[in-house]
Amino acid sequence: MQNQYTPEITVPFTLNDYVDARIRYPDATLVAGGTLANVNNDDTHIFLPRHVIVINQIAELKKISGDERFLEIGSAVTINEILDLGKKIIPAILFSVCSNLGSEKTRNMATIGGNVAYNPFVLDITPALFLLNGEVEILTVHTATRKKSTRWTLISHLMNDSGLLDIKINEIFVRFRIPMETYSLQFYEKNNPLLNSIKDVFIFYAVAELAKEVITNIKFLYSDGKNFLFHSMELNSLFIGYSYPFLTKELENAGNLLDTFFSNKEVLASRFFIYQAKMLTLKFLSQQIIISKTEQKLIIRHHSK
């Protein structure tokens, strides 16, 4: 159904223009690529809130920069623009996530900021940035005083228990900062075994640091791609100190540890979720995932040191 009103849409080209627009319309909804926001509509028009600010033309949000320590990606950079940087620059897990997002035509429009800021669901990029210890620069517009301020914060500090990011309406993501010193092992897999795009999606993320083939740091993260995200320092710590990859006997132990761990979590997650979590965690620990993939270099990235 067409809007009963014509929405006021502002298209700023600089961050200062954006600040002016936000002061004028404190309740405005932000649209970047629009691949999610622009779907539910009639044949000719896109149903939008009364006030909208289109942010995908703001020059400051489209910048990519970096040095040997960090990669900085503007929030309005599209997924394909990130992929164009290449496997050598993008951390393997982020590259893998971006490669699997939608089709070419969607990746040309969808932005990293839109994926992270989309509030109804936890989409695929947020957990990857969380695992990579990513940070985000947030610009806040104080509409009452007509002033702006910026701050950097870790993605993990913005996440609530469901994995959604707590951002206020007067805040905007400017750019993401991702450490280049990343993990030796990185993995991402999205499973939809029932081929149902809405129900029973399972996403597995894992990163690990090795020293002489011994796990010194490991993080797992499990998501249903909607509003359930699970990660636990207690679970991660169970596997520190083991040699990687796990041998058959160690895998049995790991399976038992996972069974015990998840037996207490059945209230939190479905059986499907727990089964997928256990299966993929064991595959990762046994390196089966890695050796079964053609993109081996993408998944295993050893430090050059």
Added chain:
Amino acid sequence: MLFSFILNGKQIEVNSEPHRRLSSLLIDVLKIKSLQTNCQSGYCGSCLVLLKGKLVSSCLVMVAQIVQSEIRTIENFENSHELELLSKAYRNTSANICSYCAAAKSLSILSLFEKTLTPSSEDIGHITPIVQCKCNSEEQLKEIINEYSKLMRDYHAKSIHS
């Protein structure tokens, strides 16, 4: 509101609501014949256009998002050697592209070759599933792309020699 942008090389100024779909503006107002609308959710690919050189579903783009941008449809390639060679590639292969998806598939192939004359299998793999139409399999589409690649290389080799 008055919007200005470049459509197939021509500067256009058009009155439109800012939240109108680009597909609707191009089809209903600017009478672009090659585009169709179907799913209205960016899935089917029948409304593909090149926005600043990138393939996008025009049904997911609102007019306010295209300010000062360049948009191209398959009409932009009319009478070009690229489209002529692509037609030849269709004829040389066993594939029969249907009229429903021909424009969108052709545009996606032409956009691929704007980036490189020698696309990798990964590049081709990104292009083949873009348009959802069962008249051809992905394998047949790959066959067309490989044939087109050969014809384009021959064409460029001849151009250099002449």
